[in-house]
Amino acid sequence: MEVKKRQLVRPDIFFFPESADSPYLLGSSCQACKSVHFPPKNSCPSCFAMETERVALSRRGTVYSYAIVRQTQPGFQAPYILAYVDLPEGIRLLTQLTGVSENKLSIGMDVELVLEPVRHDGDDTEIIGFKFRPL
Amino acid sequence: MMVMIPRLLALNSALYNGRKAMSHGVAVLGVGMTRFGKMPERTPEDLGHEAIRAAIRDAGIDRRKIQAAFVGSVYLPFGIGQRILKDLGLTGIPVINVENSCASGGTAMREAYAWIKAELCDVALALGVESLSRSLSSGMIPLDLDDLAAAMGLVMPAAYALAARRHMEEYGTTPEQFALVTVKSRSNACHNPYAYFHQELSLNEVLASRMIADPITKYQCTVNADGAAAAILGSEKAARQYTARPVSIVASAMGSGKLRDRICALEDTAARIAHEAYEAAGIGPEDIDVCELHDAFSVAQVLYCESLGLCPKGEGGRYTQAGHFDINGEKVAVNTSGGLLSRGHPLGATGIAQLAELVWQLRGEAAGRQVDQCKVALQHNSGGGVFDIQTNACVIQILTH
Numbered sequence: 001m002e003v004k005k006r007q008l009v010r011p012d013i014f015f016f017p018e019s020a021d022s023p024y025l026l027g028s029s030c031q032a033c034k035s036v037h038f039p040p041k042n043s044c045p046s047c048f049a050m051e052t053e054r055v056a057l058s059r060r061g062t063v064y065s066y067a068i069v070r071q072t073q074p075g076f077q078a079p080y081i082l083a084y085v086d087l088p089e090g091i092r093l094l095t096q097l098t099g100v101s102e103n104k105l106s107i108g109m110d111v112e113l114v115l116e117p118v119r120h121d122g123d124d125t126e127i128i129g130f131k132f133r134p135l
Numbered sequence: 136m137m138v139m140i141p142r143l144l145a146l147n148s149a150l151y152n153g154r155k156a157m158s159h160g161v162a163v164l165g166v167g168m169t170r171f172g173k174m175p176e177r178t179p180e181d182l183g184h185e186a187i188r189a190a191i192r193d194a195g196i197d198r199r200k201i202q203a204a205f206v207g208s209v210y211l212p213f214g215i216g217q218r219i220l221k222d223l224g225l226t227g228i229p230v231i232n233v234e235n236s237c238a239s240g241g242t243a244m245r246e247a248y249a250w251i252k253a254e255l256c257d258v259a260l261a262l263g264v265e266s267l268s269r270s271l272s273s274g275m276i277p278l279d280l281d282d283l284a285a286a287m288g289l290v291m292p293a294a295y296a297l298a299a300r301r302h303m304e305e306y307g308t309t310p311e312q313f314a315l316v317t318v319k320s321r322s323n324a325c326h327n328p329y330a331y332f333h334q335e336l337s338l339n340e341v342l343a344s345r346m347i348a349d350p351i352t353k354y355q356c357t358v359n360a361d362g363a364a365a366a367i368l369g370s371e372k373a374a375r376q377y378t379a380r381p382v383s384i385v386a387s388a389m390g391s392g393k394l395r396d397r398i399c400a401l402e403d404t405a406a407r408i409a410h411e412a413y414e415a416a417g418i419g420p421e422d423i424d425v426c427e428l429h430d431a432f433s434v435a436q437v438l439y440c441e442s443l444g445l446c447p448k449g450e451g452g453r454y455t456q457a458g459h460f461d462i463n464g465e466k467v468a469v470n471t472s473g474g475l476l477s478r479g480h481p482l483g484a485t486g487i488a489q490l491a492e493l494v495w496q497l498r499g500e501a502a503g504r505q506v507d508q509c510k511v512a513l514q515h516n517s518g519g520g521v522f523d524i525q526t527n528a529c530v531i532q533i534l535t536h
Contacts, residue, residue, distance in 0.1 A: 010286070035397065037397065038396050068296075069292075069293045069348050070345075070347055073278065073290060075280075076288050107301065129288075
């Protein structure tokens with residue numbers, strides 16, 4: 001399949017700093033109660049305040065749990081590894097693991113963020129999502 | 136055995152609730168359902184009619200006594216309730232269509248309960264109906280890719296596989312213990328004429344079936360089905376008037392999951408709602424004789440047995456292996472009907488099929504799978520799909536005879 005277009009899974013959750021080649025995930029931080037959420041919110045679900053700011057989240061986390069998906073929705077290519085990854089900000093996010101073989105998977109392993117394709121949309125568009133790979 | 140409420144307190148509370156129930160109690164007057172299975176040739180109207188007629192016959196009432204109807208489904212078109220009811224002469228009354236994911240049936244039933252409790256009506260119909268053969272083209276429930284988790288590759292079995300892996304790590308639960316849930320489920324379903332599957336499966340067959348999301352194999356997933364289930368609910372006054380064998384709904388609790396991106400805010404939604412139900416009923420988990428819970432996957436049965444307090448946290452796998460959740464096992468008979476795994480899962484119909492099974496158990500009519508001395512029953516119906524919260528809807532009800 002020839003890929004003609006690349007699209008981010010969601011445009012508002014990534015931060016690409018000019019000074020570095022590593023992207024970050026963006027969360028929201030409430031101006032009032034300081035609670036951090038991901039994906040980022042325009043108002044605070046914790047305290048109902050209207051003002052939030054975007055914050056770059058840690059690029060490193062630990063695996064809380066993982067699952068090897070062998071049957072999936074159209075557009076995705078099984079098998080792949082889903083995981084919950086815990087970030088130091090107290091955020092647990094659902095992501096995929098990459099760069100690790102099935103027999104090397106373990107709960108508690110340290111991982112870092114990478115951007116990679118997660119699925120195809122139609123014949124020519126690749127959807128880029130966030131994954132984590134072992135440190 | 137974990138006890139959420141001290142027994143003495145539970146008994147006092149039961150007496151108190153018993154008095155309270157004299158004025159606004161709600162009872163199940165009758166239940167009925169179709170067999171669940173693949174029936175693409177049957178329309179939702181046809182399925183609904185069979186279930187409603189069976190429930191009305193079971194209740195022994197005139198259909199004109201029904202003052203309101205609540206109809207749960209997920210994929211059927213708008214107005215499905217009115218469409219089904221019109222040819223049964225059940226017209227002119229309030230008809231409320233309910234979508235609440237896989238808990239649509241449980242929600243419809245709880246709405247009927249709430250109307251009676253609030254004295255808006257005396258007798259109400261709750262119907263759950265679905266035809267997945269007609270509504271879906273493939274086997275897996277399609278998820279909305281605007282949901283970030285789904286866009287990242289989450290599918291329903293994987294959500295439970297993630298929970299299973301963590302359970303294995305924390306409590307030493309084994310893939311065999313999860314698979315034994317299906318073995319028990321198929322064995323129970325053999326005695327349920329309404330179940331999709333009537334064939335036993337061995338542990339090896341379950342483990343050797345195709346891997347879907349490790350450790351969940353094909354036979355540890357529920358199966359899409361078509362079918363309908365109906366219940367006639369009534370006030371205590373109506374119950375005295377129309378039936379000699381009412382089943383009382385002594386608690387009906389419901390809630391939705393909370394946002395779960397922050398680790399500090401995580402909770403077990405089913406445990407929270409179960410606690411509310413036990414408190415309201417003045418009954419503890421140790422009093423439950425039979426339970427129908429929402430086991431769309433084998434793993435779910437293990438997890439929910441713990442959430443509902445039927446065994447201590449972390450012991451679900453070992454209790455399953457020890458046969459404690461078998462019919463007339465040591466503890467509580469869980470999913471005597473075969474549950475979602477073996478009765479099949481026509482999404483909107485499941486919640487009311489669970490109720491039907493419990494009513495039959497409490498009345499001693501569950502031939503071949505009857506639990507001895509069956510007096511108190513617990514129902515747990517759950518529906519997900521919005522992955523930022525643990526569950527879209529969780530309905531937990533406690534019934535007594």
